[in-house]
Amino acid sequence: MAILAPVAVAAQSAPPLNAADAAPAIAVDPAVRSRADALIPVLAGKPGYATLFADSFKRAVPEARFGPLTQQLRTTLGEPRGIERFEPIGRWAATIVIGYDRGTATGHITLDPAAPHAIAGLLITGTAPRDDSAAKVQAEVAALPGTAQIGVYALDGSTPAPVFETRGDGPGPLGSAFKLWVLAEAARQVAAGTLRWDQVVPVGTPSLPSGVLQSWPAGSPVTVQTLATLMISISDNTATDTLLTLLGRDRVDATAATFGAIGPVLTTREAFVIKSDPALVAAWSKGDAAQRRALLAAQASRIAGTALDPMMFSAGPLANDSVEWFARPRDMARLLAALKEAGPIVRGILSINHGVDPVTAARFDYVGFKGGSEPGVIALNLLARTKAGRWYAVSGSWHRPDAAVNEAKFLPLVTRALTLMTEGR
Structure with a gap:
């Protein structure tokens, strides 16, 4: 059975569902957290899509599609405010919880290992309201x-x-x-x-x-x-x-x-x-x-x-x-x-x-x-x-x-x- 998400913004597959069980073999690269933080204003509708995402992602999820998907999140949850939880999965990926005004969105972020380490994959796997x-x-x-x-x-x-x-x-x-x-x-x-x-x-x-x-x-x-x-x-x-x-x-x-x-x-x-x-x-x-x-x-x-x-x-x-x-x-x-x-x-x-x-x-x-x-x-x-x-x-x-x-x-x-x-x- 395929497990999908309320809003799937993805250019590559998410990590395995049980990835949290295993400690990463090597430390996460600091670029992963940096790119996750840089994602917040882009999710808010501000400029940055062109430089933040890898070409492979942009081909799979063009900006004309990305914008309405992020707007859907804002309509449901309010404005994005920051990364509330960050859990590495290997060197170039992490599970993140993005804080919004009225709730949270959980997702996976994956970076291109080649500099400048643009975001190659982003998958929102679930949302939840605050005070649920x-x-x-x-x-x-x-x-x-x-x-x-x-x-x-x-x-x-x-x-x-x-x-x-x-x-x-x-x-x-x-x-x-x-x-x-x-x-x-x-x-x-x-x-x-x-x-x-x-x-x-x-x-x-x-x-x-x-x-x-x-x-x-x-x-x-x-x-x-x-x-x-x-x-x-x-x-x-x-x-x-x-x-x-x-x-x-x-x-x-x-x-x-x-x-x-x-x-x-x-x-x-x-x-x-x-x-x-x-x-x-x-x-x-x-x-x-x-x-x-x-x-x-x-x-x-x-x-x-x-x-x-x-x-x-x-x-x-x-x-x-x-x-x-x-x-x-x-x-x-x-x-x-x-x-x-x-x-x-x-x-x-x-x-x-x-x-x-x-x-x-x-x-x-x-x-x-x-x-x-x-x-x-x-x-x-x-x-x-x-x-x-x-x-x-x-x-x-x-x-x-x-x-x-x-x-x-x-x-x-x-x-x-x-x-x-x-x-x-």
Whole structure:
């Protein structure tokens, strides 16, 4: 899943989402801070664009485009006042928090290593108002078109306790976040001694990206832990299908059911094949669980042999209100609480991709993440431990069957909800 931003001003890729975990190998060059400070008046609409940015940036983001983007930030947040936080990432890059009158903008800045060290990359990854509150986040979520949900839950006791939630008791589509069910069943089987993390298995039938295993040679040997790691960290669909098949659909269904799911749990290939055929969509939509299992059995050879179309989602949402995986935010919080207790390997897998920017991640002792998206769906699930040692789960989703959703608008809302947990807790 791609993580975007409310305003993306970029000429090159942002650093990895978990870059804050590793200390830079060498000290940051002073030019990075100098250029970050020089960025403030340019963000305010003053001259300087021509000399501050590298030619590569100016080709990717011409001044005619840059100006309206920075104006959008000023309209939302007021005037920029300075760099409030500066965290180096290697010698020529840093994560910065830019202070505005009414809020902050978090971003990544990257310099050209060649003199005069102009800014080659700038990516705004999130914004937040000053004096933020749960009520503000909830109001913004409730105002989104379609159906949007969010819940923040304290994991201190045996049952997640809502800190605040909006539509937390209604099921929403998960996209790739269903892979947390598969991870939970893998962890259960390892704990039961019927599976080992280092067990070697062949890669199964390829699915569509995201991921990398779909292009590996058929039957390539991988470990169970490798499959789980790729499934969660880069949302590898082929890894997911291979692992789900290894674990057994009935057992994955049973685990998913304990966290509010109604089976059968589709593999990604099954979902893609069904979504691509209106007749199968109709049959799936009107069927109960038993009828859906019968449909999968009857279509097994077709599902295995169909050539998947990588452009199948190019026209917009496809049956995302029926051929999907569904759960309530409350149930996702219970699932995250169970995964928290599943051991260091599971927690490590969840934390490879933090799902939030490095500055936000650095406010916590631990952040684990799994999201999901497709046209018309975004789902974000975070497990976090504060510096004070308290655990929280944040689960949010936004769904429209008729149009795309703006991932760049939803991620900051979930990030803000998570950040609120560090204030006085």
